[in-house]
Amino acid sequence: xxxxxxxxxxxxxxxxxxxxxxxxxxxxxxxxxxxxxxxxxxxxxxxxxxxxxxxxxxxxxxxxxxxxxxxxxxxxxxxxxxxxxxxxxxxxxxxxxxxxxxxxxxxxxxxxx
Amino acid sequence: xxxxxxxxxxxxxxxxxxxxxxxxxxxxxxxxxxxxxxxxxxxxxxxxxxxxxxxxxxxxxxxxxxxxxxxxxxxxxxxxxxxxxxxxxxxxxxxxxxxxxxxxxxxxxx
Numbered sequence: 001x002x003x004x005x006x007x008x009x010x011x012x013x014x015x016x017x018x019x020x021x022x023x024x025x026x027x028x029x030x031x032x033x034x035x036x037x038x039x040x041x042x043x044x045x046x047x048x049x050x051x052x053x054x055x056x057x058x059x060x061x062x063x064x065x066x067x068x069x070x071x072x073x074x075x076x077x078x079x080x081x082x083x084x085x086x087x088x089x090x091x092x093x094x095x096x097x098x099x100x101x102x103x104x105x106x107x108x109x110x111x112x113x
Numbered sequence: 114x115x116x117x118x119x120x121x122x123x124x125x126x127x128x129x130x131x132x133x134x135x136x137x138x139x140x141x142x143x144x145x146x147x148x149x150x151x152x153x154x155x156x157x158x159x160x161x162x163x164x165x166x167x168x169x170x171x172x173x174x175x176x177x178x179x180x181x182x183x184x185x186x187x188x189x190x191x192x193x194x195x196x197x198x199x200x201x202x203x204x205x206x207x208x209x210x211x212x213x214x215x216x217x218x219x220x221x222x223x
Contacts, residue, residue: 102158104158109153
């Protein structure tokens with residue numbers, strides 16, 4: 001399967017600041033990547049579909065101006081959490097698709113103080 | 114949006130016991146994946162099933178896709194502490210999206 005990395009693995013930021021999370025597909029050209037959010041001991045919640053060279057598609061209830069997604073190349077998608085608040089603290093995970101399957105990155109733990 | 118109901122949500126068993134996790138839906142999926150996730154890590158793909166009635170085995174794990182492609186099960190034989198984790202089923206939707214079940218937290222005690 002595809003190998004996916006995320007950076008950083010953990011980040012702590014202050015309220016009101018912005019944080020960028022990178023998702024890289026290391027061995028696979030990904031025209032589509034997905035961004036998920038996960039709360040402790042809960043399942044994954046799809047936030048948006050990141051499309052290379054075009055605008056991301058956001059799920060209902062996800063603020064596109066708060067969660068900025070850029071998919072500038074076939075191997076990199078970034079998620080920027082703007083004006084972060086404590087309620088944005090969560091585990092953010094990206095994935096790439098290959099046929100029917102999705103391969104996930106290791107996740108980024110965001111803590112907003 | 115399709116929904117996938119996963120049960121049970123929590124399972125705590127002794128080493129050596131067998132268990133089954135179920136995922137059910139009223140909708141048909143093009144495929145169904147099972148993932149295992151450990152705390153602080155991303156989900157790891159265990160198996161993909163695409164054909165109705167398909168059965169796949171991965172060592173002590175047996176995965177089944179329902180004939181109508183609306184449900185699936187994961188059976189673990191002789192569970193071990195290393196099987197502890199969050200198990201997620203996910204149904205394939207249009208645009209390669211996945212619909213996730215709520216997850217099953219499995220704890221295997223030695």
